[in-house]
Amino acid sequence: MRLSTRSRYSIRALLDILANGGVRKPVSLRKVAERQNVSEKYLEQLFILLKKAGIVKAERGVKGGYTLGKEPEKIYVGDILRLTELDVTPVPCIGCNRIERCICKVYWDDLGEIIMGFVDSVSLEDINQRSITMGEKRRTGRDFSTVELKNEINRLKSERDAVLLVHNYQRPEIQEIADYLGDSLDLSRIASRLPQKIIVFCGVKFMAESAKVLSPEKTVLIPRFDAGCPMADMITTDELREMKKEYPNAKVVCYVNTSAEVKANCDICCTSANAVNVVESLKAKKILFIPDKNLADYVDRQTKKEVIPFHGYCYVHEFIEKWDIEEQKRLHPDARVMVHPETKPQVVKIADYVLGTNGMVNLAKKSKIKEFIVGTEEGLVARLKRENPQKKFYLPSRKPICSNMKRTHLEDVYYSLRDMKYRIEIDQKIIKKAQKALKKMIAIK
Ligand code: 13P
């Protein structure tokens, strides 16, 4: 796939509308064309497509123009590319008659899926926030060294009475400045009993939301507003309601990788570390397990209850293939395989251990095993290597990387503490209900 001027100008024009009017105030296309140094006629053609897809709305009249058709965090780059590019495959196989037999095609198809998964997770608001941070750097002319940044972060942390919670998948330099480094369960537990007034959560949005739900009186900041979890976005409250209607006698177990609103509509939450225990703790025989179909399958195999899955999945773990793990086993015959339960059932089946991220940390530390093949996001492997320098850890050849987890850089943590952004705000009614589901989970061993 090559980005043509059509998609680049569409994105630039949409960012211009976001900066000058957003969803409310119409912006004249002539003004956008002047600012972006492109012909108005050209933009008009692109805007016909964008309007049809609901990405922009046209307002008639003297003060007319275009507004965004929906909130900028709901406009995804993938949708814009599909509208404006003729072909979104990474390398179209043109003029080759070996297509079905060609091994390269398999890789190009996989690459295409990874690229589209990435662009589908980047919103217009993400690009906007990134350009604000870059603009700030240009304006202030400050380019901190890593040591300076770490010192500044520490200074601001004590000045503001803040604490840094960091998930195991974060970049190594973020892991190094953590006050607490852990998995979703651990961090939720810690968040609920911290004395500090401000929590800076380096992870993804659902994790920071859980911290806010558990400590509503505290200020919870997430350094990157755009660090979401595509799996968490796969289920809406409406879809959950439909599911509940279909199975009125079932209880709902909701993986923490969901929005606060979805949590508010479930009976109890779980993480990968306690999913089986949570399901077993319920009296009901039927369990609606949302949103991860792979974790649901894993739980289903450990319980006699009927587990009814939703069709969500994590694109990072879904891309870990059985053949890739088998290839690693061939290369490292003495290594043991540990995988996250978000991986596919056929991968889980050939693993020696199926564990959440902290489970993997503990196994690597406590067992006598010297070599591991690790089926989860690469950030965890950085931690395993740092904490067990005498042991060896191997990733699948197609490195699993969560682009959302990797969005947070040291600069973002610094700006977050300096400017007290981005604050997690959740409606009080949702907090109350979601808190019940999270607290029930925390009470389970
Ligand atoms: P853990 O709860 O095991 O840390 O996993 C969180 C997550 O997002 C996995 O993709």
Ligand code: SF4
């Ligand atoms: Fe979400 Fe997967 Fe990233 Fe975890 S690794 S935060 S489930 S996208």
